[in-house]
Amino acid sequence: MSRLLSSLRDGKGFDIVLVAVPLAFLLVFSGLPLIYNVVMSFQAVDMFSLGTFNRPWVGFKNYVDVFSLPATWPIMRNTVIFVVCSIAGQFVIGFALALFFARGFPGSSYIRGLFLASWVMPGLVVGAMWNWILAGDFGVLNYALRSLGIISENIFWASNPAWSLWAVIVANIWLGISFNMILLSVGLAAIPRDLYEAAALDGANGLQKFWTITLPMMRSTIGAVISLGLIFTLQQFDLFASITSGGPANSSNVAQYWAWEMSFRQYDFAKGATISVVMIAVVMIASVIYVRSTRHEVRG
Amino acid sequence: MTAQIELKNVEKYYGAYHALKNIDLSIAKGQFVALVGPSGCGKSTLLRSLAGLETITSGAIHIAGERVNDLPPRKRDVAMVFQSYALYPHMNVMDNLTYSMRLKRKPRAEIEAAAKEVAETIGLSHLLDRFPRELSGGQRQRVAMGRAIIRNPKAFLFDEPLSNLDASLRVHMRKEVRALHNRLGATSVYVTHDQIEAMTMADHVVVMRDGIIEQQGAPLDLYAHPANQFVAGFIGSPAMNFVDARISESGEAARLNLPGEPLIPLNGSYPPGRSVIVGLRPEHLSVVGPDAGLALKVSMVESVGSASYISCSATPELSFVVEGTTRLRSGDSVHLAIDPDHVHVFDAKTRLAIGVVN
Numbered sequence: 001m002s003r004l005l006s007s008l009r010d011g012k013g014f015d016i017v018l019v020a021v022p023l024a025f026l027l028v029f030s031g032l033p034l035i036y037n038v039v040m041s042f043q044a045v046d047m048f049s050l051g052t053f054n055r056p057w058v059g060f061k062n063y064v065d066v067f068s069l070p071a072t073w074p075i076m077r078n079t080v081i082f083v084v085c086s087i088a089g090q091f092v093i094g095f096a097l098a099l100f101f102a103r104g105f106p107g108s109s110y111i112r113g114l115f116l117a118s119w120v121m122p123g124l125v126v127g128a129m130w131n132w133i134l135a136g137d138f139g140v141l142n143y144a145l146r147s148l149g150i151i152s153e154n155i156f157w158a159s160n161p162a163w164s165l166w167a168v169i170v171a172n173i174w175l176g177i178s179f180n181m182i183l184l185s186v187g188l189a190a191i192p193r194d195l196y197e198a199a200a201l202d203g204a205n206g207l208q209k210f211w212t213i214t215l216p217m218m219r220s221t222i223g224a225v226i227s228l229g230l231i232f233t234l235q236q237f238d239l240f241a242s243i244t245s246g247g248p249a250n251s252s253n254v255a256q257y258w259a260w261e262m263s264f265r266q267y268d269f270a271k272g273a274t275i276s277v278v279m280i281a282v283v284m285i286a287s288v289i290y291v292r293s294t295r296h297e298v299r300g
Numbered sequence: 301m302t303a304q305i306e307l308k309n310v311e312k313y314y315g316a317y318h319a320l321k322n323i324d325l326s327i328a329k330g331q332f333v334a335l336v337g338p339s340g341c342g343k344s345t346l347l348r349s350l351a352g353l354e355t356i357t358s359g360a361i362h363i364a365g366e367r368v369n370d371l372p373p374r375k376r377d378v379a380m381v382f383q384s385y386a387l388y389p390h391m392n393v394m395d396n397l398t399y400s401m402r403l404k405r406k407p408r409a410e411i412e413a414a415a416k417e418v419a420e421t422i423g424l425s426h427l428l429d430r431f432p433r434e435l436s437g438g439q440r441q442r443v444a445m446g447r448a449i450i451r452n453p454k455a456f457l458f459d460e461p462l463s464n465l466d467a468s469l470r471v472h473m474r475k476e477v478r479a480l481h482n483r484l485g486a487t488s489v490y491v492t493h494d495q496i497e498a499m500t501m502a503d504h505v506v507v508m509r510d511g512i513i514e515q516q517g518a519p520l521d522l523y524a525h526p527a528n529q530f531v532a533g534f535i536g537s538p539a540m541n542f543v544d545a546r547i548s549e550s551g552e553a554a555r556l557n558l559p560g561e562p563l564i565p566l567n568g569s570y571p572p573g574r575s576v577i578v579g580l581r582p583e584h585l586s587v588v589g590p591d592a593g594l595a596l597k598v599s600m601v602e603s604v605g606s607a608s609y610i611s612c613s614a615t616p617e618l619s620f621v622v623e624g625t626t627r628l629r630s631g632d633s634v635h636l637a638i639d640p641d642h643v644h645v646f647d648a649k650t651r652l653a654i655g656v657v658n
Contacts, residue, residue, distance in 0.1 A: 197373070197380075197386065198382060198387075199388075199399070200353070201380050203404060204399075204403050205374065208403055212399070212403075216390040219390075
């Protein structure tokens with residue numbers, strides 16, 4: 001008994017406890033709901049069978065149903081546009097800012113810290129703020145574009161089907177820039193200065209240094225930032241809820257918001273579960289590609 | 301002999317900190333110059349200013365006759381070997397060596413031929429596919445040199461390139477760097493804090509302290525005729541002994557500030573009565589019979605086989621060297637004779653060497 005106790009205090013037992021606690025937490029709060037969700041996507045679920053686990057098994061019927069809905073393909077298309085454009089915008093602007101602040105002018109680290117303000121704000125608050133900016137009749141964006149002569153009359157960003165998805169994308173890019181910038185700044189700071197000095201002496205100009213030193217040395221950071229971006233973007237819910245609610249007419253609806261709508265608006269829990277399982281599969285494939293691409297990681 | 305590198309009145313400030321003070325230095329084509337001094341003396345700053353990695357505050361730097369003050373590093377045509385080697389970790393040896401040529405978009409055949417030749421020169425032909433992380437310290441060092449050689453630059457700049465190697469490899473690479481310099485007929489500037497490296501490798505040694513050049517010249521000149529107490533103490537190993545003294549009435553001897561105020565003969569005539577510091581190299585002191593020389597007590601004996609370093613308790617401590625092993629032990633009495641030809645005399649105030657008054 002005392003042996004067991006001492007092992008728990010200082011030994012293998014301690015290591016096992018350290019690993020077991022988070023594992024148990026993950027299992028209870030992530031693993032089980034995930035499995036429950038997957039199981040539900042193969043069952044017929046209605047309001048009356050919601051309380052039991054033993055529901056009629058329907059195989060892939062839910063999947064067939066979901067993919068035969070007329071709304072499915074436009075929503076999948078929206079999701080792809082949302083993910084690709086959000087990540088591209090966040091990454092390019094975030095990287096540019098990271099490079100800018102890496103120059104280390106007076107106050108650069110302080111100002112860089114201020115950028116985190118967008119990241120710490122709750123999505124609903126960001127959504128409310130962008131609602132004001134994008135507002136059709138009194139929004140500052142319309143005012144600015146009109147004053148610059150780019151548009152001649154107000155655009156109703158959130159309620160015009162041609163613009164509604166882009167309204168959310170812009171807000172999401174704004175929300176994600178600082179996170180991208182901070183992670184990329186860390187990656188930039190990890191590149192030894194003398195590599196740039198050696199490259200400068202070897203005859204590289206600024207652009208050549210970026211292509212031959214910065215980018216290859218940032219490969220793993222960039223991979224991590226983009227995969228995290230994929231995860232965060234596919235989780236983005238608050239902005240849809242507060243800016244467009246997926247409308248009008250599903251023109252700004254995306255898979256994650258649709259899954260919630262299915263389950264908690266239309267009470268079709270099976271289809272909601274099915275959509276989220278499809279999303280899980282997509283994320284898993286993306287993660288595998290990411291892990292494989294960083295396996296042959298080069299480190300000095 | 302035209303100067304390959306010429307510095308005139310070079311000044312460098314970091315804010316209020318005066319890092320380089322009025323540096324004048326002329327380096328001939330083919331010369332191997334060592335910049336040596338304690339850390340913080342400005343030697344690395346000077347080298348980085350030559351490379352263009354630091355901008356100088358005022359003065360002029362000419363490389364091969366061209367004023368390069370305002371040229372960026374890539375336009376100066378000098379190559380640098382860094383203390384950390386600064387190899388590109390994501391490129392293999394081949395790509396590291398040929399980076400500069402690939403930037404210039406040289407034809408593939410030319411690049412490969414050059415890489416092959418350089419790899420042979422530095423003995424790395426069998427490692428071209430390896431990445432820096434797969435190389436030993438000495439091999440990385442060679443790649444760093446190869447990367448410089450392949451450019452055939454106007455000058456090679458070395459920033460303490462051997463300080464990350466272990467002692468035996470360092471001695472080996474010292475010879476190799478020097479041999480390479482001779483073979484390429486290159487102009488090299490070599491920064492080190494190790495005076496032995498400077499003495500053994502360079503044709504011309506520049507001793508720096510606090511941003512100024514204390515003295516420059518051929519290695520053995522610095523050893524034989526140090527211009528001031530700092531250079532005297534910095535050059536030579538083990539370090540020179542310094543004893544406060546006063547020049548005698550005759551001007552041809554010095555009375556040491558040691559117990560019994562011993563009088564030692566000087567070679568030549570000095571200003572009588574002047575307060576001075578006498579410098580005695582450990583290798584120029586010899587043990588003599590009991591009735592002559594300085595009487596001292598041994599406090600420590602360090603033997604390395606080929607020589608023994610013996611310290612004597614005096615204020616300040618005096619040390620001397622004997623060849624081979626010694627029977628002297630801590631606590632023994634010893635008498636030391638001083639060769640008047642090898643006594644260095646420095647002014648007590650200015651610390652500058654005092655010449656003989658004839």
